Amino acid sequence: MNKLFYRKLFASSLAMIMFFSLFSGMNKAEAETAGLDVNASAAILVDADTGMILYEKNSETALGIASMTKMMTEYLFLEAVKEGKAKWDQEYLISPELSKMSHDNSLSNVFLRVDAKYKAKDLYSAMAIESANAATIAIAEMVGGSEAKFVEMMNKKAEELGLEKYKFVNSTGLNNRDMLKHFPEVIGDPDEENIMSAKDVAILASRLLKDFPEVLETSSDPERIFAEGTEDAFKMDNWNWMLEGYEKLAADYPNYQQFVYKGLDGLKTGSTPFAGSNFTGTASRDGQRFISVVMNTSSQTERFRETRKILDFAFNNFTKEEVIPKHYQVKEKKSLPVTKGKDDQVKIYTKDAVNMVVKNGEKDNFKTVLTLDKKKINKQGELTAPIKKGEKVGTLTIQPKEAEKLGFLTEKGQNHITVDVIAAEDVEKSNWFVLMMRGIGGFFGDLWGGISSTVKGWFK
Known part of the structure; x- marks a missing residue:
């Protein structure tokens, strides 16, 4: 009876050791x-x-x-x-x-x-x-x-x-x-x-x-x-x-x-x-x-x-799949705010498509990470006009949803899953008069906002 028990215990212990040694x-x-x-x-x-x-x-x-x-x-x-x-x-x-x-x-x-x-x-x-x-x-x-x-x-x-x-x-x-x-x-x-x-x-x-x-x-x-x-x-x-x-x-x-x-x-x-x-x-x-x-x-x-x-x-x-199509737009960032331009927004999208080898059935197991060029974005997150169509404003990288990143032979391999994000249209710089009037409007808007806040404070 005891021998049988110890044999089972030894066998199960050995199996556990083999299992963990296999995957450790x-x-x-x-x-x-x-x-x-x-x-x-x-x-x-x-x-x-x-x-x-x-x-x-x-x-x-x-x-x-x-x-x-x-x-x-x-x-x-x-x-x-x-x-x-x-x-x-x-x-x-x-x-x-x-x-x-x-x-x-x-x-x-x-x-x-x-x-x-x-x-x-x-x-x-x-x-x-x-x-x-x-x-x-x-x-x-x-x-x-x-x-x-x-x-x-x-x-x-x-x-x-x-x-x-x-x-x-x-x-x-x-x-x-x-x-x-x-x-x-x-x-x-x-x-x-x-x-x-x-x-x-x-x-x-x-x-x-x-x-x-x-x-x-x-x-x-x-x-x-x-x-x-x-x-x-x-x-x-x-x-x-x-x-x-x-x-x-x-x-x-x-x-x-x-x-x-x-x-x-x-x-x-x-x-x-x-x-x-x-x-x-x-x-x-x-x-x-x-x-x-x-x-x-x-x-x-x-x-x-x-x-x-x-x-x-x-x-x-x-199989090789198109994971990101050309001119893809990130849902949360389809456009960026623009300062000193005739338009206050500019659409952005990927310059090219991203094709990569994907395990069958796992095409949807990836996410995109948008990284904007800090040199082109001010503290308010705005681009400054003028902006040319096709101008690079950042990059988009593919990442697995459940891991830090995909593995490559060298770090340069990451370039294959990274694509440039560019401006989809031109945004001209506003002339000096429009910029001056915006500045005046902004000044009085801030001034009026300050006065309104003060008056409201009197009646609290």
């Missing part, structure tokens, strides 16, 4: 999507256009990123091309160290011959598709002059992009001990790896897509020939098994077809014993693009299963 520390985005159970140490889902966070789990915890590192290497290379500091057709001479590393079968690579020259476009595609590590270091040396200088550039760029929880020690995402097999010196500790938070990975992916959309031209390619037309030609298969093109290879790779995802065209996988299996995915359907990140999943296949789960949640539950 969860932020609003996690709590609202608690039904989305993602098997990863960290994860995040964002709207690619605005950076609005739609789901997150431990998104600010720094973890190993493995070859997702190469997104930063891609960013810096594409930036160098844009600035004219690198060219797609420029050639790079392979050192003995890089050649030796490229023949390390324990690492992802394409073979590079010593003292041979390879075009930047081939090295880049090897990095993006095959996740080739020696080719990645070649890109780093090409852009930075050396691996060490390139790593400095990586950390500096991370700061410029507003990342907060990160550390780069190499350009590839390998553990430093794998680097030490081929290079006598490494940056940081001998067993160190690159780390980032899921949120920072999403910020990097978002900037990569916005600043260099051409990145998708390579990341979306399920297979490509490295150094095509040369004796080093090599068929590369993308590590991203979710690409639609893999359907053509289903006979040779039966596992691929179960992961193929409509509209998915990037972005980068990563895997080491320290980092686990990671994936930054992005997919677009009907003009709506999402970015997802899963970190430290248990296997290569699980990272794709969990990504599918997250993206299904996104496409099935969120």
